[in-house]
Amino acid sequence: MITEENINVGIKEEEFILNMGPQHPSTHGVLRLVCSIKGEIVKNIEPHCGYIHRGIEKMTEKLTYPQIVHLTDRLDYLSALINNEAYCLCVEKALEIEVSDRIKYIRTIMSELTRIASHQLWWCSFGMDLGGLTCFFYGLRDREKILDIFEETCGSRLIISYNTPGGLMADIHPNFQKKVKEFIKYFRKTLPEYDQLLTGNVIMQERCKGVGYISKEDAISYGVTGPSGRGSCFSCDVRKKEPYSAYKFVNFNEVLRCEGDTFARYMVRMDEMRESMNIIEQLIDNIPEGPYAEKMKGVIKLPEGEYYQRVEAARGEFGVYIVSKGEKNPYRVKFRSPNFSNLSALNTMAKNQKIADLIAIGGSLDYVIPDIDR
Amino acid sequence: MGLIKYISGIFKGVWSLLQGMAVTSSYFVRPWTIVTQQYPENRKGNKRGRSKKKLEMFERFRGELVMPHSENNEHKCSACGICEMNCPNGTIEVISKMEVNEEGKKKRALDKYVYHLGMCTFCGLCVKACPSGAICFSQNFEHAVFNRAKLNKILNNEGSKLLKGVE
Amino acid sequence: MEFSIYDFTSFTKSLDKLLNENMSSFWATSIEMLLIGVGILAFYALVGLFLVYAERKVCAFIQNRVGPNRVGPYGIIQTIADLFKLLMKELIPIKNADKLLFNIAPFIVIIASFLAIAAIPFAKGLHAIDFNIGIFYVIAVSSMGVIGVLLAGWSSNNKYSLIGAMRSGAQIVSYELSVGLSLITMVIFAGSMQFSVIVEAQRDGWFLFRGHIPAIIAFVVYLIACTAETNRGPFDLAEAESELTAGYHVEYSGIKFAFFFLAEYMNMFIVASIAATVFLGGWMPLHVGGFSGFNHVMDFIPPFFWYIGKTFFIIFIMMLFKWTFPRLRIDQLLTLEWKYLLPINLVNVVLMALIVLNGWHF
Numbered sequence: 001m002i003t004e005e006n007i008n009v010g011i012k013e014e015e016f017i018l019n020m021g022p023q024h025p026s027t028h029g030v031l032r033l034v035c036s037i038k039g040e041i042v043k044n045i046e047p048h049c050g051y052i053h054r055g056i057e058k059m060t061e062k063l064t065y066p067q068i069v070h071l072t073d074r075l076d077y078l079s080a081l082i083n084n085e086a087y088c089l090c091v092e093k094a095l096e097i098e099v100s101d102r103i104k105y106i107r108t109i110m111s112e113l114t115r116i117a118s119h120q121l122w123w124c125s126f127g128m129d130l131g132g133l134t135c136f137f138y139g140l141r142d143r144e145k146i147l148d149i150f151e152e153t154c155g156s157r158l159i160i161s162y163n164t165p166g167g168l169m170a171d172i173h174p175n176f177q178k179k180v181k182e183f184i185k186y187f188r189k190t191l192p193e194y195d196q197l198l199t200g201n202v203i204m205q206e207r208c209k210g211v212g213y214i215s216k217e218d219a220i221s222y223g224v225t226g227p228s229g230r231g232s233c234f235s236c237d238v239r240k241k242e243p244y245s246a247y248k249f250v251n252f253n254e255v256l257r258c259e260g261d262t263f264a265r266y267m268v269r270m271d272e273m274r275e276s277m278n279i280i281e282q283l284i285d286n287i288p289e290g291p292y293a294e295k296m297k298g299v300i301k302l303p304e305g306e307y308y309q310r311v312e313a314a315r316g317e318f319g320v321y322i323v324s325k326g327e328k329n330p331y332r333v334k335f336r337s338p339n340f341s342n343l344s345a346l347n348t349m350a351k352n353q354k355i356a357d358l359i360a361i362g363g364s365l366d367y368v369i370p371d372i373d374r
Numbered sequence: 375m376g377l378i379k380y381i382s383g384i385f386k387g388v389w390s391l392l393q394g395m396a397v398t399s400s401y402f403v404r405p406w407t408i409v410t411q412q413y414p415e416n417r418k419g420n421k422r423g424r425s426k427k428k429l430e431m432f433e434r435f436r437g438e439l440v441m442p443h444s445e446n447n448e449h450k451c452s453a454c455g456i457c458e459m460n461c462p463n464g465t466i467e468v469i470s471k472m473e474v475n476e477e478g479k480k481k482r483a484l485d486k487y488v489y490h491l492g493m494c495t496f497c498g499l500c501v502k503a504c505p506s507g508a509i510c511f512s513q514n515f516e517h518a519v520f521n522r523a524k525l526n527k528i529l530n531n532e533g534s535k536l537l538k539g540v541e
Numbered sequence: 542m543e544f545s546i547y548d549f550t551s552f553t554k555s556l557d558k559l560l561n562e563n564m565s566s567f568w569a570t571s572i573e574m575l576l577i578g579v580g581i582l583a584f585y586a587l588v589g590l591f592l593v594y595a596e597r598k599v600c601a602f603i604q605n606r607v608g609p610n611r612v613g614p615y616g617i618i619q620t621i622a623d624l625f626k627l628l629m630k631e632l633i634p635i636k637n638a639d640k641l642l643f644n645i646a647p648f649i650v651i652i653a654s655f656l657a658i659a660a661i662p663f664a665k666g667l668h669a670i671d672f673n674i675g676i677f678y679v680i681a682v683s684s685m686g687v688i689g690v691l692l693a694g695w696s697s698n699n700k701y702s703l704i705g706a707m708r709s710g711a712q713i714v715s716y717e718l719s720v721g722l723s724l725i726t727m728v729i730f731a732g733s734m735q736f737s738v739i740v741e742a743q744r745d746g747w748f749l750f751r752g753h754i755p756a757i758i759a760f761v762v763y764l765i766a767c768t769a770e771t772n773r774g775p776f777d778l779a780e781a782e783s784e785l786t787a788g789y790h791v792e793y794s795g796i797k798f799a800f801f802f803l804a805e806y807m808n809m810f811i812v813a814s815i816a817a818t819v820f821l822g823g824w825m826p827l828h829v830g831g832f833s834g835f836n837h838v839m840d841f842i843p844p845f846f847w848y849i850g851k852t853f854f855i856i857f858i859m860m861l862f863k864w865t866f867p868r869l870r871i872d873q874l875l876t877l878e879w880k881y882l883l884p885i886n887l888v889n890v891v892l893m894a895l896i897v898l899n900g901w902h903f
Contacts, residue, residue: 016700018700018701018704019700024786025782025783025786026783026784040704040708040871040872063462064460066460066499067460067461067462067497067499068462069497070462070495070497070499071462127867128783129783130783130867130868131775131777131781131783131866131867131868132865132866132867132868133600133604133864134398134600134603134604134864134865136604137604137605137606138604138605141409141605144409148432151431151432151434151435152432152434153434154434155432155434155435155436155498155511156435156436156496159495159496161496161497161498164502169498169502170434173432173434193397196393196394196396196397197393197394197397197398197865198394198867200390200393200394201390201391201393201394201866201867202386202387202390202391203391203775203866203867203868203869203873204867205390206869206870206873207867207869207870207873354870354871354872355704355784355785356778356781356784356868356870356871357870359783359784384881391865391866394865394866395861395862395865397865398603398861398864398865399603399861401602401603401604401605402599402602402603402861405602407605408602408605408606408607409605409606410605410606410607412607412610
């Protein structure tokens with residue numbers, strides 16, 4: 001029975017509970033943050049997940065290995081191609097297949113394009129979270145060019161399903177290399193505009209510098225990876241640590257910043273876009289000849305055992321863990337999603353900051369809710 | 375020193391704000407940088423000068439599963455059901471019938487190729503798996519219909535036959 | 542009855558005479574009040590609708606978009622269609638809301654902006670009422686709007702709207718100071734609070750140029766402060782759609798929401814027209830002392846268009862602010878006011894007084 005005392009269980013005196021979400025413009029999806037606030041100051045945040053839980057990990061147990069690929073798109077839909085790649089690499093690892101260099105090169109270029117597209121969308125929504133609505137349209141305008149490249153080669157824009165175990169769905173389109181080069185030329189010109197509009201802006205810097213601090217130790221213990229972790233000096237780039245696909249063929253820097261605040265995370269992402277363009281430029285002209293897909297058996301059966309593969313997705317370390325009993329379906333699949341661990345650090349970051357800071361911190365963590373809930 | 379820092383802070387801040395305003399106002403005075411596509415108009419191309427570019431989907435775009443037919447109303451589907459097995463969502467139902475061909479042998483033939491568009495995730499596994507290339511994706515993306523039942527389509531034409539030479 | 546687009550004084554005088562000849566002075570005054578009321582109301586609605594359209598178009602062009610372009614040519618009728626939509630929408634009653642205050646709040650907001658428009662000179666002689674304390678009246682009346690915002694936020698019984706209202710209260714109370722002080726700087730320069738006198742004093746040059754450094758500082762400060770006072774642009778903390786969804790008017794629907802919406806745009810129009818009147822000469826054409834030929838050409842453009850042009854120029858700047866800058870945080874907002882604008886303003890008042898005393902102006 002609900003009585004006056006029952007309702008207030010767990011609520012301390014003078015606590016003002018503000019429910020952000022599940023429908024809130026700045027949570028970027030159906031995330032619910034229960035904030036206890038005091039005036040404008042956030043005292044405690046309790047994230048409630050599960051509003052978009054679809055049971056993807058359970059669904060995989062009923063599907064065959066090639067069929068699972070299309071579900072990995074639907075985790076972090078902004079880095080769909082990287083998730084595809086992670087899963088396919090894991091299956092290939094289990095089957096002990098070495099794919100051709102052409103496949104590796106194309107996969108790497110596609111992953112980096114996805115990373116740029118994802119960071120562009122992050123930039124739009126971060127600007128919009130801070131209240132600068134124009135950023136949103138500039139970012140989306142440029143992202144559209146990458147999506148066109150994807151559409152021409154892969155046949156789809158967001159939920160791509162381009163990788164398959166053992167290769168790719170299709171070879172690259174004849175226009176692919178030309179269009180990617182055009183895009184890089186264009187984006188090298190427009191990226192300074194982003195800086196001019198938002199990075200240099202005194203209001204934005206005031207809003208971001210020194211806000212949402214997380215130390216290196218905390219970042220490691222919470223498992224904050226990706227650009228968010230690298231903003232706190234946590235060197236966690238899987239592309240450097242365990243090079244997969246074609247990353248061992250390219251020179252690039254791991255972007256690291258040690259301030260650990262929102263601005264550091266912002267700058268890491270901005271620099272990563274430049275770094276991604278460098279990687280693509282090194283690869284795009286040297287795609288070797290070869291098959292775009294290795295010969296695979298009609299029915300893929302993984303040998304009995306446990307397999308794990310991690311990659312660097314746009315938001316952090318994405319891992320795929322497959323347990324196989326030697327059948328055509330996996331026994332269990334677990335996805336290690338970066339956003340879930342990143343979100344767990346939100347309370348540490350946003351405690352004793354203002355409500356507006358919570359929004360900025362959330363924007364700098366760049367969470368994608370379907371990836372948290374899976 | 376504090377005063378100098380205070381005043382220089384003001385000027386630096388104002389300068390950074392002016393930089394941002396330069397970007398936005400430069401786009402304001404350049405209307406030809408507008409990227410909006412005028413959707414329903416640009417299907418037909420240049421109409422009343424509203425839309426610059428005709429809407430054209432890329433040839434690989436996965437819009438909707440179709441089964442191409444030749445002029446003689448022949449398709450390539452031998453009703454083997456590999457696409458049905460490969461589909462992760464049960465989108466495809468291949469209903470076959472037994473037919474007697476000219477040589478007098480009983481053979482499996484396609485009766486109905488049912489495609490549930492509402493369930494399709496456009497992953498492309500069916501097209502990739504099809505051994506005879508009987509199905510492909512069209513570029514049509516306007517799937518909206520008034521009735522859910524209309525999303526269940528039968529892809530083979532009425533009275534269509536298997537193309538000769540396809541096993 | 543003589544009518545001239547350059548000078549409305551004789552027109553209004555003859556109208557007054559005509560009415561007084563035909564009826565008692567009580568009825569004459571009543572009819573005049575009614576005429577002015579209807580006139581201002583029509584003007585108010587028209588300008589409000591146009592500003593909504595203008596804002597949409599301006600922000601669309603800034604953002605590489607086309608903006609409304611479906612209803613009517615270039616989407617001109619879009620805002621009228623939206624108005625009808627809002628008129629026909631259901632007014633959702635809020636459970637546990639303070640019904641009286643909830644219903645009164647939008648009217649307070651809109652009446653405050655409605656009152657302020659009465660004192661603004663649109664052209665020579667086109668002036669509802671010419672107070673000798675015109676500026677004082679406008680500042681006093683326009684700050685009434687915050688009561689409506691506070692009531693709306695509090696009575697909605699919603700946490701977001703309550704936070705929005707509290708923010709709005711803190712914001713407007715502090716930015717009133719800057720608006721007042723920067724206008725006082727110009728009052729010192731003009732030597733009068735009466736709008737007609739201020740405009741007449743700018744016959745040979747606008748105050749922005751004649752008052753040089755302190756006038757320009759006052760102008761910039763006024764622009765910033767009035768943007769904050771209208772809850773717009775980088776200072777829209779009370780609404781802050783990414784933080785508080787819609788802030789103080791989150792629970793309003795239909796025409797009550799439209800009142801808030803319209804009042805926001807009209808407040809923008811009012812502060813812009815005060816800026817145009819005090820700093821840029823109001824309806825006075827651009828005159829440069831000594832160039833009588835040039836001044837004569839400028840006089841050909843009717844004063845009303847000068848006034849509208851200047852006002853819309855300032856409105857455009859405010860729109861550019863809104864569509865460029867990210868939002869400030871509440872403590873930064875107050876820091877900006879109390880640590881930057883207020884000290885600068887106080888120094889500026891002294892500077893202006895010195896300049897006026899010594900006659901160092903043009």
